[in-house]
Amino acid sequence: MSRFFLSWRFLRDGLEQAAIALADNRLRSCLSVLGVAVGVAAVMAVGTISQGGRRLIFEELETFGLRSVWVFRVNEDKKPDSTRRYGTGFDNVDMDLMETSCCASVRRFSPVLQLKDRQFLIRVVSMYSNAQIIGVNHHYLDINNDRLASGRFFSPDDIAKRRNLAVIGPAVAADLFGSARDPVGHVLRIGDRKYTVVGVTEKKSRDFLSSIGSIGGQDSNNQVLIPYTSLQQQLGNKLIHFIHAESITLDRADAAALELTSFFERRHQHRYAYKSDTMARYIATAERILDGVSIIGLVAASLCLLVGGLGIMNVVSTSVLERTREIGLRKAVGATEQHILFQFLMESVLISTLGGLLGLLAGTLIGVGLAWLTAFPLTPSWQMALLGLMVSIVVGLLSGFIPAKRAARLRPVLALRYE
Template sequence: MNFFESFQTAVEGIWANKMRSSLTMLGIIIGITSVIAVTTLGEGGQRAINEEMEKFGRNNFNVFINWDTKEEHSNDDLTVEDAEVLAKISPAIEYIVPYNPGTVEMKGPKKEERVNLVATTADYFPMLKTTTKLSKGRFFNHTDDKEQRAVVVLEEALGTKLFGQVNPIGQRVRMGNNSLVVIGTYTEEKFKFDMGAESYGAFVPIRYSQSLQEEPYVQMLMGTAVDKASIEPAMQQAKQYLSRKHQKKDHYMARSMQESVNQFNQVTGTLTIIFSVIAGISLVVGGVGVMNIMLVSVTERTREIGIRKALGARRSDILIQFLIESVIVCLIGGLIGVLSGLGIASLIAYFANLPPMLSWNSVIIAFAFSSAIGIFFGLYPANKAAKLDPIEALRYE
């Protein structure tokens, strides 16, 4: 019996027991579906977030105080002047600015809103050129900052909330007991995976913000390296300058966006592997189901095997026939599992606002697993069928 005849016989055996074959496939389908869905979402989500990080500035880095150090801390550990000097002396740094984020209540003629307020310098806006665009007016300049002018740049949606249909440029907003003039509005591309509530932003000059504080401080420095190769030198130069100027060793830390991305990839990669292993357990269960059904099939077809052997079928012919039958069941189940897994992953991606994803690696692995399960768990029943004595098999009732 050649391979084609063995294949044809195996298909006929499966077709003759459609319900049993379908139930046998079910475990494989569930297992492959789980593995495909988990790995596709893991790889696709990881790729999508990496693209978002790239868009928001892969060359960015932050410099901040190491609060775990035993050295004494003070409000002048970081200053506006530190950023200005670093921008001039470091060839690896394109921009570096002081960065003080916070939340305030901002009131306009129409409404009062809670606002994410950033106090910084004029160089901050050029750092955001890929994600933030001026819609009206202007961003504050170095003169506004040095003269501590009470000016603010509002997110366009915030301007609409506070002023309605009135052009906010030149209008005033209240921030506590202080009145600020709106000099510009901007639109900002939001981070796609920000699942938080709707929020609005605004910018003010940092020296004006510090003039309102009893003890002025800078929370961190935010910088951009000239290119990816310059990120590490830029961070090292920033830490060395600050340590030398403030006479404090190991008092400053720096973290790049690339480090955050790498850390995220490591976590998501580990979680994907863990979930895939858990989902893969169902594949093993499905394989056991294949072996059980194939053993039942051998028992039911004992007389048929005896007749085949009596007519000249060799042991290898019987072995190959049952192995092919097992592999076909697993491959069909694997194909259905791949399609359903991709369908589920696409559905989740649609509702989670992820881009379309297809992980060819997981598809190839799924089919390899299906074939391996068919061979591994089908080998024992096939071998048992091949070893049957034809005389005993013909006597079997």
């Protein structure tokens, strides 16, 4: 017990002496504290932005269906051409075969017939909508990770019997029926045909991806979904633009894409070439970009901490020179090298700890400010806060060690003669 009290007293005395020494050189100490604070604030800001951005991006990517797989047909000479990815190469017989026997890695699929350039006018009496019209089957809602706010989705019987039904997005519902009316059960016109609204999808938020231009103009809130067979009948053809499928697991997405493209190539005797895309690839790309941004930010923060560490080393070195006679006197009356080393290390650790705490406060304010300015829910990263504080203390120890060691090794006789 007595050893504990002696250790505590030794620590307390060291802190008091360090605080007095720093107070005697306020300007120099404050500049060093500020240097460390900038580095810690940068570490915390990078962590907050990185984790917040990662969470936002993946939450919004999830609205497309994490296990989504898309298969498109490319042009006749089998050279990928993204400007011609809408075309033939799929037919209704393919859809029937896929229902019975297709691919082991595919959970479900939907043909997609997507009208471009607003081919048909959508209206209810005198109200109009510029929504996109998409023909799909009964699996599309689950594949695309959509949910219904009201009503129901299509059944296999609706698809087989080509019923004129529609499921609309919330923006379409507001445009055509207003906010007070429930659209379910009402009729809208698509071109010259009447479709009964059987469901309304929930609103999807993709504000962050929209703000960085990463969703290609798609807006699931402004879409009208109808059975693809009904849309084919209205168009007078059997056109299918592409296949939207769901893999059984996220890890099997690439396998599902390969199985689907192989299936269509065999089915059409290699007359057409196909290309595929998966949400897993978008996720991997997003992770690489975010990791790169985080690394760049952490490198910049590390440079700030390095500058702060050099500032601490300069402060402690100057303090050693100014107090050389004091060091000699203390050693002459019995102070050991460990006592002197501890005293100057306490000064450097005190500077770095104060800088770390100030940096945490600044980093938190930066995160809150960014959240307020951008309207995105960026919350401070406490893992990065703890890391930043620990790093600042380590920087203080390392920066102060060399001048503290030099002070501890001073010979009393030479130190007392120092002018």
